Amino acid sequence: MRSRGWAALLGVLALGAALAAGHLVAGFVGVNASPYLAVGNGAIDLTPVWLKDFAVRTFGTHDKLVLLSGMAVVMVAVAAVAGLLSRRTPLPGLVVITGFGLVGLVAVYTRPDLDAVALLAPLASLVAGVATFAFLHRLDVAPDSSRRTVLLAGAGVVVGAGVAGLGGQLLAGRRDAAASREAVGRLVPARTAPMIPADADFAKLGTPAFLTRNDRFYRVDTALTVPQVRAEDWSLRLHGMVDRELRYRYGDIRNRPLVERTITMTCVSNEVGGTYVSTANFVGVDLADLLEEAGVRPGAEQLFSSSVDGWTSGSPVAAALDRARGAMLAIGMNGEPLPIEHGFPARLVIPGLYGYVSATKWVTDLEVTTWDARQAYWLKRGWGREAPIKTQSRIDTPKGFETVSSGNVRVAGIAWAQHTGIAKVELRLDDGPWREAVLSHEVNLNTWRMWWLEFDVAPGGHQVFCRATDKSGYTQTELRAGTVPDGATGWHSIAFTAR
Ligand SMILES: Nc1nc2c(c(=O)[nH]1)N[C@H]1C(S)=C(S)[C@@H](COP(=O)(O)O)O[C@H]1N2
Ligand SMILES: [Mo]
Numbered sequence: 318m319r320s321r322g323w324a325a326l327l328g329v330l331a332l333g334a335a336l337a338a339g340h341l342v343a344g345f346v347g348v349n350a351s352p353y354l355a356v357g358n359g360a361i362d363l364t365p366v367w368l369k370d371f372a373v374r375t376f377g378t379h380d381k382l383v384l385l386s387g388m389a390v391v392m393v394a395v396a397a398v399a400g401l402l403s404r405r406t407p408l409p410g411l412v413v414i415t416g417f418g419l420v421g422l423v424a425v426y427t428r429p430d431l432d433a434v435a436l437l438a439p440l441a442s443l444v445a446g447v448a449t450f451a452f453l454h455r456l457d458v459a460p461d462s463s464r465r466t467v468l469l470a471g472a473g474v475v476v477g478a479g480v481a482g483l484g485g486q487l488l489a490g491r492r493d494a495a496a497s498r499e500a501v502g503r504l505v506p507a508r509t510a511p512m513i514p515a516d517a518d519f520a521k522l523g524t525p526a527f528l529t530r531n532d533r534f535y536r537v538d539t540a541l542t543v544p545q546v547r548a549e550d551w552s553l554r555l556h557g558m559v560d561r562e563l564r565y566r567y568g569d570i571r572n573r574p575l576v577e578r579t580i581t582m583t584c585v586s587n588e589v590g591g592t593y594v595s596t597a598n599f600v601g602v603d604l605a606d607l608l609e610e611a612g613v614r615p616g617a618e619q620l621f622s623s624s625v626d627g628w629t630s631g632s633p634v635a636a637a638l639d640r641a642r643g644a645m646l647a648i649g650m651n652g653e654p655l656p657i658e659h660g661f662p663a664r665l666v667i668p669g670l671y672g673y674v675s676a677t678k679w680v681t682d683l684e685v686t687t688w689d690a691r692q693a694y695w696l697k698r699g700w701g702r703e704a705p706i707k708t709q710s711r712i713d714t715p716k717g718f719e720t721v722s723s724g725n726v727r728v729a730g731i732a733w734a735q736h737t738g739i740a741k742v743e744l745r746l747d748d749g750p751w752r753e754a755v756l757s758h759e760v761n762l763n764t765w766r767m768w769w770l771e772f773d774v775a776p777g778g779h780q781v782f783c784r785a786t787d788k789s790g791y792t793q794t795e796l797r798a799g800t801v802p803d804g805a806t807g808w809h810s811i812a813f814t815a816r
Pocket of ligand 1: 536582
């Protein structure tokens with residue numbers, strides 16, 4: 318073998334060829350069959366709760382990018398070592414590549430959203446990896462092959478892998494949902510949500526805008542690649558403890574009289590002061606209508622929903638049926654069809670419950686059942702079964718550790734207690750008394766409310782606290798609780814300096 322560097326490169330080239338071949342085949346059988354993504358998705362599902370929590374806290378929405386990059390670094394390192402170990406005989410390299418191939422096969426095999434034909438992708442990877450390594454190795458140790466031949470072969474592999482990988486990407490794109498979403502066009506609700514009055518937010522004073530733009534709406538899900546479902550391929554099966562099983566196609570939903578509701582969604586992983594809370598006008602149909610058409614049988618407790626990628630969620634049937642709550646099967650958001658990353662073609666939105674028990678995106682299956690019969694994704698991983706959103710408030714301005722001018726300092730923020738409503742928000746500066754903030758116009762009980770208050774602030778360091786009281790009379794506890802198992806508690810506070 319010519320050099321150590323070349324030996325290591327051989328391993329990496331074989332790895333690249335393997336991944337590219339798998340990606341190309343995945344372009345035909347479904348992008349999630351791409352072994353790299355299947356292993357990543359498998360890793361996400363196997364990740365223990367504490368590590369997942371740490372990843373989300375540390376990397377936020379970049380957690381998946383960090384995972385994919387970490388995987389790439391490890392794989393390249395292992396492949397390089399495998400190459401180095403194969404300077405005399407190709408056996409160590411072949412063993413390692415076969416090992417990678419088997420991991421890919423197992424990952425695809427165990428993905429709930431993939432069927433048997435998806436195994437073709439990791440199989441292609443396995444064959445391409447082994448063949449490339451064996452070929453380059455033989456060429457390299459052959460006494461009659463020139464340096465030029467070997468380099469050309471290596472370059473050929475790079476080009477081939479590039480073309481295959483790109484081809485897979487293009488093929489996957491051709492099957493994507495963007496064009497289908499474009500074709501849906503405008504969704505015109507029969508009953509529009511009341512106009513948001515100008516005094517519903519204090520955006521000029523530093524609160525968020527009342528409605529969150531779609532591209533600013535927080536996003537939380539376990540999907541490494543956003544599921545691409547075309548409206549024309551989508552259907553929703555409604556079954557289980559019902560009088561008759563029903564199946565809805567996209568047109569069946571779209572052609573009903575649509576309702577529009579303004580709803581604030583919150584994630585259970587939102588830390589005190591966190592950003593996983595947003596508000597939109599959702600357009601869709603009443604979930605209760607669909608459930609009543611199917612006829613919910615007595616004894617039903619859980620609405621167990623599944624997304625196309627196998628993620629599952631369990632909601633209380635009672636909450637889904639409660640007309641006053643206004644649970645929806647939503648197909649639109651802020652005047653557009655649902656953005657793909659927010660669940661196109663359709664998702665659940667049940668106001669008042671954290672997203673993991675109420676907001677299944679890319680939903681394709683609703684099973685009416687009991688709590689004992691089915692356990693949803695996060696329930697199995699240590700999160701609570703029922704998870705109503707906890708009353709919370711957040712200071713948005715000043716920012717933590719900001720320096721402001723002394724004198725009049727305006728503090729502004731948001732509060733939410735979905736389905737109960739906010740009664741008041743109080744602020745405390747340092748050791749001072751609690752003072753009541755000015756509340757914004759109430760849009761409805763299922764949305765956040767904005768608030769502001771001014772303090773006369775002396776120069777120096779300060780801390781300001783906020784706490785909300787909801788319409789049930791409950792005032793936020795000071796006691797800090799973490800997000801696991803059913804949502805964080807505690808007062809948000811920020812430190813700032815007046816100059
Ligand atoms: N298919 C699917 N739906 C899902 C999730 C998921 O991981 N997969 N996450 C849930 C969680 S935890 C939350 S908080 C909301 C977030 O919805 P958004 O990303 O549209 O804000 O989606 C819910 N629906
Ligand atoms: Mo969530």
